[in-house]
Amino acid sequence: MKFDLIKTDEKSKARAGVIETAHGKIETPIFMPVGTVASVKGVHQRELEEDIKAQIILGNTYHLYLRPGLDVLEQAGGLHKFNGWERPILTDSGGYQVYSLSGTRKIVEEGVTFQSHIDGSRHLFTPEGVMDIQRTIGADIIMAFDECTPYPCEYSYAKNSMEMTHRWLKRCCDRFDETEGKYGYDQTLFPIVQGSTYKDLRKESAEKIASFEREGNAIGGLSVGEPAEEMYEMAEIVCDILPADKPRYLMGVGTPENIIENIALGVDMFDCVMPTRNARNGMVFTSEGIMNMKNKKWEKCFEPLDPNGTSFVDSFYSKAYVRHLFVSKERLAGQIASIHNLAFYLWLVKEARRHILEGDFTSWKDSIVPKLRNRL
Amino acid sequence: MKFDLIKTDEKSKARAGVIETAHGKIETPIFMPVGTVASVKGVHQRELEEDIKAQIILGNTYHLYLRPGLDVLEQAGGLHKFNGWERPILTDSGGYQVYSLSGTRKIVEEGVTFQSHIDGSRHLFTPEGVMDIQRTIGADIIMAFDECTPYPCEYSYAKNSMEMTHRWLKRCCDRFDETEGKYGYDQTLFPIVQGSTYKDLRKESAEKIASFEREGNAIGGLSVGEPAEEMYEMAEIVCDILPADKPRYLMGVGTPENIIENIALGVDMFDCVMPTRNARNGMVFTSEGIMNMKNKKWEKCFEPLDPNGTSFVDSFYSKAYVRHLFVSKERLAGQIASIHNLAFYLWLVKEARRHILEGDFTSWKDSIVPKLRNRL
Numbered sequence: 161m162k163f164d165l166i167k168t169d170e171k172s173k174a175r176a177g178v179i180e181t182a183h184g185k186i187e188t189p190i191f192m193p194v195g196t197v198a199s200v201k202g203v204h205q206r207e208l209e210e211d212i213k214a215q216i217i218l219g220n221t222y223h224l225y226l227r228p229g230l231d232v233l234e235q236a237g238g239l240h241k242f243n244g245w246e247r248p249i250l251t252d253s254g255g256y257q258v259y260s261l262s263g264t265r266k267i268v269e270e271g272v273t274f275q276s277h278i279d280g281s282r283h284l285f286t287p288e289g290v291m292d293i294q295r296t297i298g299a300d301i302i303m304a305f306d307e308c309t310p311y312p313c314e315y316s317y318a319k320n321s322m323e324m325t326h327r328w329l330k331r332c333c334d335r336f337d338e339t340e341g342k343y344g345y346d347q348t349l350f351p352i353v354q355g356s357t358y359k360d361l362r363k364e365s366a367e368k369i370a371s372f373e374r375e376g377n378a379i380g381g382l383s384v385g386e387p388a389e390e391m392y393e394m395a396e397i398v399c400d401i402l403p404a405d406k407p408r409y410l411m412g413v414g415t416p417e418n419i420i421e422n423i424a425l426g427v428d429m430f431d432c433v434m435p436t437r438n439a440r441n442g443m444v445f446t447s448e449g450i451m452n453m454k455n456k457k458w459e460k461c462f463e464p465l466d467p468n469g470t471s472f473v474d475s476f477y478s479k480a481y482v483r484h485l486f487v488s489k490e491r492l493a494g495q496i497a498s499i500h501n502l503a504f505y506l507w508l509v510k511e512a513r514r515h516i517l518e519g520d521f522t523s524w525k526d527s528i529v530p531k532l533r534n535r536l
Numbered sequence: 537m538k539f540d541l542i543k544t545d546e547k548s549k550a551r552a553g554v555i556e557t558a559h560g561k562i563e564t565p566i567f568m569p570v571g572t573v574a575s576v577k578g579v580h581q582r583e584l585e586e587d588i589k590a591q592i593i594l595g596n597t598y599h600l601y602l603r604p605g606l607d608v609l610e611q612a613g614g615l616h617k618f619n620g621w622e623r624p625i626l627t628d629s630g631g632y633q634v635y636s637l638s639g640t641r642k643i644v645e646e647g648v649t650f651q652s653h654i655d656g657s658r659h660l661f662t663p664e665g666v667m668d669i670q671r672t673i674g675a676d677i678i679m680a681f682d683e684c685t686p687y688p689c690e691y692s693y694a695k696n697s698m699e700m701t702h703r704w705l706k707r708c709c710d711r712f713d714e715t716e717g718k719y720g721y722d723q724t725l726f727p728i729v730q731g732s733t734y735k736d737l738r739k740e741s742a743e744k745i746a747s748f749e750r751e752g753n754a755i756g757g758l759s760v761g762e763p764a765e766e767m768y769e770m771a772e773i774v775c776d777i778l779p780a781d782k783p784r785y786l787m788g789v790g791t792p793e794n795i796i797e798n799i800a801l802g803v804d805m806f807d808c809v810m811p812t813r814n815a816r817n818g819m820v821f822t823s824e825g826i827m828n829m830k831n832k833k834w835e836k837c838f839e840p841l842d843p844n845g846t847s848f849v850d851s852f853y854s855k856a857y858v859r860h861l862f863v864s865k866e867r868l869a870g871q872i873a874s875i876h877n878l879a880f881y882l883w884l885v886k887e888a889r890r891h892i893l894e895g896d897f898t899s900w901k902d903s904i905v906p907k908l909r910n911r912l
Contacts, residue, residue: 197860198857198860204868227863228856228863231836232836236838236856242860243857459604462618476581476582480604480618481619485574487604491577491578492578492579492580
């Protein structure tokens with residue numbers, strides 16, 4: 161993997177760059193649609209490519225390990241071949257899902273034992289095992305196995321957990337470095353900064369993570385319920401420590417506003433289920449604000465879904481029609497809103513990048529952030 | 537509306553023709569995807585047009601009347617404007633849904649009182665009212681208000697019901713002929729033959745319906761649970777009576793085999809929820825037979841979904857991937873299978889038409905029908 165930092169904004173810490181992977185280039189800052197179980201929910205791969213203009217998507221190790229399973233993925237030739245997505249893929253380490261989805265799970269130094277949310281079967285994830293799994297999935301960017309602490313989190317728990325995450329990282333790196341990609345192309349490993357909402361722990365963790373000198377670095381354990389201001393504070397502390405010549409990935413973030421604010425702090429990569437999950441519930445994000453498509457006010461609004469939108473759904477479908485589909489619980493409702501929201505997120509980061517390159521990012525940010533909060 | 541009968545097969549009664557409507561031409565025999573509530577479930581309009589190559593879709597009067605309602609549809613400028621489908625639309629009369637979906641309903645000479653399946657509200661459908669509703673929906677082809685008898689059905693009930701359907705037809709025609717389309721284009725009214733599975737009633741009804749000399753005619757009350765042989769017997773009796781120079785529409789039919797067999801009897805138009813409903817349950821129809829995509833046998837079958845298929849999903853997605861999506865209950869599973877099945881149905885009627893025109897329909901039919909039944 162290669163990262164070119166093209167420009168850093170003068171009035172903020174926002175950056176524009178390009179990541180090169182075996183499956184193509186990614187222009188940063190970037191948003192990565194979440195394709196949990198080898199599919200971005202309700203969205204065809206060609207829509208991701210042609211309409212949403214996604215440059216990289218995310219897969220979930222926990223889900224893919226359980227279904228379709230490593231045997232199928234390996235015989236398919238990896239996830240790219242399995243789902244037909246030929247551009248870059250990033251996989252998380254499965255840690256977050258193990259903690260949030262599985263029933264009884266036990267965290268010890270060796271790793272985590274957990275029960276499948278599908279059939280209750282027992283499994284063990286270790287740092288080494290998770291590297292092997294992600295080698296088999298074949299993602300371009302794979303994540304270290306960490307513990308994502310909840311919010312709020314006792315200081316002593318956060319500290320002990322962070323230290324274990326650091327020890328696990330050593331094991332991840334060792335295993336990763338002594339193995340090779342299975343499908344003839346390179347993969348890269350990103351470590352993850354933890355430390356909950358404690359400044360000293362975040363600082364310590366960021367320094368430790370930076371010392372591993374991997375090709376990119378991630379910030380985990382945020383967007384788990386803490387106030388946005390705390391998230392920004394932690395992201396800033398960490399970004400100021402992580403090396404400038406490597407991409408920084410803030411995991412699981414967030415609202416359009418969260419993304420712009422974190423770009424300003426020096427974050428380059430984001431993922432979140434919000435654009436698709438909220439889409440399925442009728443929430444549509446636009447450059448003028450947020451629409452609840454189930455609202456009666458759209459009943460006879462025959463204007464395009466989003467006159468400023470970049471995807472075909474924005475001009476083809478009217479607000480009234482989309483509202484009707486949501487009220488009638490038609491599947492097409494979620495499909496339309498998912499395409500729209502993802503295209504909007506991709507437009508938003510592309511706009512941020514353009515303004516960074518053109519030198520007016522901060523004034524653009526100041527003008528768009530208040531609009532993003534509007535309730536239309 | 538205009539119908540050109542281009543060719544009738546010499547060894548069967550199969551016909552190839554062209555229907556011209558205000559929204560474009562329809563090459564017959566044709567299959568019409570069902571867009572119940574102004575949406576073909578899970579399918580984008582551009583997919584219907586570009587990938588499935590649908591020439592006409594169906595809307596359900598009962599559903600559209602309840603949601604989005606006539607007020608919205610009229611202000612939108614009709615259903616075409618509302619859902620963005622610019623090709624022909626046919627609406628059923630709502631009769632079938634009133635009988636099958638609503639709770640307490642009462643059929644009297646005046647019409648049918650029923651309760652909405654959505655909110656229990658009470659409504660009255662009369663022949664005149666249903667004409668007005670379909671004028672407002674703005675379909676190119678609208679259907680007479682009839683009673684669709686269940687199967688099995690007592691002779692006396694079937695006879696009385698048929699006679700009422702004939703009296704209702706007179707009222708439908710009177711109302712239709714004294715009104716005009718609301719959006720500046722012509723609509724046409726098809727009457728419906730009833731008579732359950734009684735030959736004499738079917739004959740009587742077909743003669744009565746033909747005597748109204750409308751621009752096309754439909755056969756209702758079949759595909760409601762009777763054996764296929766009875767369906768074919770009734771369709772043949774009716775087709776032999778209905779005028780040859782007008783299109784014949786067999787409502788609610790059916791499996792790929794049913795469609796080919798009825799084309800051979802002289803039917804020109806079909807609709808059915810089967811390709812989309814069964815798709816959502818994992819059933820995929822192909823020219824080599826039927827696949828249950830949830831079956832374990834596809835787990836590691838990385839071949840294309842359907843090498844003979846005509847839509848993008850057939851070559852882009854593998855059987856193993858589609859199986860994985862069904863097992864994982866991913867929305868994309870139903871979307872892929874719906875596009876495939878509809879494209880297959882449209883391919884099937886197009887092939888039938890080609891073979892009618894080329895003069896080898898019967899031998900093609902004999903070779904393909906046994907394959908359509910295969911369980912792969």
